[in-house]
Amino acid sequence: MVIGGCSSTRIWKQPLHDRRTGFSHSVQAPVFVIIISIVILGVTVVLGAKRTPACKSNLKVYTLANPIPAGTQIYASSTARIGVSNTGPLWEIPIPAPAKSLPLRHCWGNTSHCTRGDAMAKYMATANNQCNPAAPANSTSGCGLLLFQRAQLSSDTGPAIWYSDPAKDPYYSIGSACNYNSPGLSATFQCPSNATFGGSTTDQNIVCYDQSQQLIWAGYAFNKGKGFSLGKCSGTRTHPCPIPGISACSIARAGLDPSYNANQTYTVTSPGSYTLGRGGDAGGAPLATVIRIQEIVSGDINHAVGVVVPCTSISNKPFPGNGQTDLLCSNANSGLPVSPDDPVYSGLYFLDYTPAQIDAMRLPVWQTAVLKAMATYGFYPLATGASEMSFEGFNFLNFVESQTAYAVTGVANSPINPLCSQRGWAVCITGSPSQAVAEGDVLNGSVPLVVSAGSTSRDSSGKACGSGGGCDWTGHIHLLDQCVAKTMAGQPGGC
Numbered sequence: 001m002v003i004g005g006c007s008s009t010r011i012w013k014q015p016l017h018d019r020r021t022g023f024s025h026s027v028q029a030p031v032f033v034i035i036i037s038i039v040i041l042g043v044t045v046v047l048g049a050k051r052t053p054a055c056k057s058n059l060k061v062y063t064l065a066n067p068i069p070a071g072t073q074i075y076a077s078s079t080a081r082i083g084v085s086n087t088g089p090l091w092e093i094p095i096p097a098p099a100k101s102l103p104l105r106h107c108w109g110n111t112s113h114c115t116r117g118d119a120m121a122k123y124m125a126t127a128n129n130q131c132n133p134a135a136p137a138n139s140t141s142g143c144g145l146l147l148f149q150r151a152q153l154s155s156d157t158g159p160a161i162w163y164s165d166p167a168k169d170p171y172y173s174i175g176s177a178c179n180y181n182s183p184g185l186s187a188t189f190q191c192p193s194n195a196t197f198g199g200s201t202t203d204q205n206i207v208c209y210d211q212s213q214q215l216i217w218a219g220y221a222f223n224k225g226k227g228f229s230l231g232k233c234s235g236t237r238t239h240p241c242p243i244p245g246i247s248a249c250s251i252a253r254a255g256l257d258p259s260y261n262a263n264q265t266y267t268v269t270s271p272g273s274y275t276l277g278r279g280g281d282a283g284g285a286p287l288a289t290v291i292r293i294q295e296i297v298s299g300d301i302n303h304a305v306g307v308v309v310p311c312t313s314i315s316n317k318p319f320p321g322n323g324q325t326d327l328l329c330s331n332a333n334s335g336l337p338v339s340p341d342d343p344v345y346s347g348l349y350f351l352d353y354t355p356a357q358i359d360a361m362r363l364p365v366w367q368t369a370v371l372k373a374m375a376t377y378g379f380y381p382l383a384t385g386a387s388e389m390s391f392e393g394f395n396f397l398n399f400v401e402s403q404t405a406y407a408v409t410g411v412a413n414s415p416i417n418p419l420c421s422q423r424g425w426a427v428c429i430t431g432s433p434s435q436a437v438a439e440g441d442v443l444n445g446s447v448p449l450v451v452s453a454g455s456t457s458r459d460s461s462g463k464a465c466g467s468g469g470g471c472d473w474t475g476h477i478h479l480l481d482q483c484v485a486k487t488m489a490g491q492p493g494g495c
Contacts, residue, residue, distance in 0.1 A: 061211055062163045064405055067292070067415075068209075070300035074216070075252065075259040075285055079490030082257060083266030083277065088490030090260035090320060091288040091304045094376045095350055099484045099495075102352060102454030102466070106495050110481040117479040118457050121349055123341035124381065124394065125443065125477050126460070127310055131393040133460060133474050134445040140426045142444030143393035144307075146370065148293070148400055148416045151407035151433045152200050152226050157397045159205035159218065159290060160198040160404035164190040166212040170233040171240040178219070178249035178278075184265040187251050187274035188240045189217045193233045198402030200226035203383070205398065207286050213271040214254050218286035221246040237272075250278045252285040259288040259303075260320060260489045282320045282346040282382055289382060291370070292401045293415045299365035304377035306399040308385045310336050312345035318482035320489060321346030327384035343381045343394070348480045350378040351473065357450055364424040370396075370442045378480070392441070403433035447473045 062068050079088040099106050108117030126133060126143055135142035149156040173188045191208035197219070198205050204221045208230075221228060224246075233241035252261065253268070253276065263283035265275050289306035311329035329342040336342055353375045358368055373379070383398045403414055414436035420428040424446065427439040449463070451470035458464055459475030487494030 061166065064163060064409060064411065067294050070295040070298040071302055073302065074254045075257060076255060080258050082261060083264045085262055086490050087258045087260050087262050088488060089258050090485060090489035091284055092259045093488055095378050095484065096487060099480060100352065102452055103456050104478060106481045106484050108479045108481055110483050110495060114457060114478060120341045120344065121477040121479040122460055122474050124309060124343040124349065125474065127393045128336060130391050133443065133472060135441065137424050137444055137446040138426050140439065140441060142441030144442035145392040145395035146440055146442055147395065147397055148403065148438040150435060150437050151403040154199065154201040155397060156199045156402050156404065157203040157205065158198055158400040158402045159207045160196055160402040161207045161292065162192050162195040162405050163209050164192060164211050169193065170235045171237045172230055172233060172235065172243050173240040174249055175242050177243045177245050181248035182250065182278040185249055185251060185275055185278060187276060188237055188272060189213065189215050189251065191230060194229045194231060196227060196229040196404055196408045197221055198404045203398055204228060215251060215271065216254060216286040217251040218249065219246050220248040250286050251276045257285060259285045261285060282380065289380065290399050290401060291396065296366050296369060297418050299369040301369050301373040305373050305379045305396065306382040307379050307394045308383045308397050309343040309381040309394045311342065311384050312381060313342040314338060316344045318344060318347055319486050344479065346380050346382060348378045348380060348485045350478060350480060351375040352452055352455065352476045352478060353450065361448055363446060364422040366419060366422055367424050367442055403436065407433035443473050450476065452476065
């Protein structure tokens with residue numbers, strides 16, 4: 001699907017692809033930009049070729065009312081050279097089958113002896129048994145809290161996603177505004193004037209999908225208050241408005257850049273003479289690990305997901321974090337003691353269920369979608385939260401789309417309202433984006449015992465996962481070695 005407006009000349013760089021259309025990765029399609037998916041409008045494009053696009057009325061421009069459909073892939077599907085190194089589609093490709101086949105061969109430490117890695121996975125998922133793996137589905141005492149919060153509340157920490165109108169929206173410049181954690185970036189991007197960040201206190205996030213240049217920009221601010229925004233702007237591409245000072249930024253080109261950028265900067269000449277990149281300590285492109293509302297409603301998440309943990313390990317710092325970490329575990333302020341099992345920042349955790357096994361569980365659509373993403377693409381601790389959050393094990397708070405953009409633009413009915421027709425939520429309230437909320441645990445007693453042939457693992461109660469009646473989900477969660485993630489990211493040291 002072609003995304004963007006009419007212009008006299010346009011250079012299409014890389015194919016984007018919607019699984020549901022039947023296109024393969026080799027199909028030449030136009031570029032798209034935003035953290036999670038894109039669609040192909042039936043326009044044939046030749047890589048690297050200049051073309052005059054069809055009249056604007058024939059091109060698709062996404063809006064909040066008609067966002068990018070679930071099931072589309074935004075970033076490059078293979079390795080590409082950006083900056084000084086090759087990078088790859090880490091967050092958007094499935095974990096390789098050899099790394100997932102049972103019995104596992106590449107557990108933590110790159111070994112087939114998975115006892116150590118499995119213990120670490122159980123510890124992370126339950127925050128050392130502070131959440132209840134067997135909790136009822138309609139409670140919030142289980143593990144893995146998924147929360148689509150009311151817009152602009154303090155726990156509304158996911159990104160507000162904004163779609164630019166190529167015909168009228170202003171341009172902003174990054175300049176030095178992000179130098180605190182993301183030095184060196186330099187680019188101009190289009191976004192609606194006064195676009196507002198999600199949240200109000202603590203973490204506040206925003207994403208702008210520039211449909212004119214096919215860029216995705218993400219910004220992170222801390223404790224700027226309710227209504228914090230990019231500011232009112234009438235800037236042009238040649239005379240843009242500077243963004244306010246914030247803590248961090250990242251920016252990438254859809255279709256052309258891989259979803260993993262090695263947390264580096266790289267210079268490009270198209271769509272402008274820009275310096276792009278960064279993306280947090282783990283080097284993720286904007287939205288690469290975020291669950292969009294469209295995805296959770298439709299039940300189709302085709303990428304890895306990020307999670308929030310109380311704290312991260314002092315000693316274990318694998319790829320793709322490359323030695324970085326977040327709030328370190330200690331008895332004093334993080335909810336978990338210093339332990340060899342503490343959550344591993346940017347560690348590749350996954351569930352060993354097959355899609356067929358998850359379908360057979362007959363869980364609600366939203367829960368099925370998240371479990372399949374965790375089993376197919378994996379999930380990574382990429383943020384830390386306060387100690388009072390440890391009772392939920394881990395959560396997805398920073399990695400679900402905020403309702404803020406819908407609230408600010410006056411949308412009457414929240415796009416999450418359809419979720420309340422599905423069972424399994426502890427709390428689900430319909431209404432406007434400032435009223436609607438959906439809250440539930442992904443991992444709890446609703447996930448049945450499952451036998452996985454070849455498994456050598458046991459769950460927290462000692463049940464064998466490879467025989468008998470099977471085991472609960474705590475026996476199906478694993479921590480893979482960093483060599484698997486390196487393979488997916490096209491880096492040396494893979495396995």
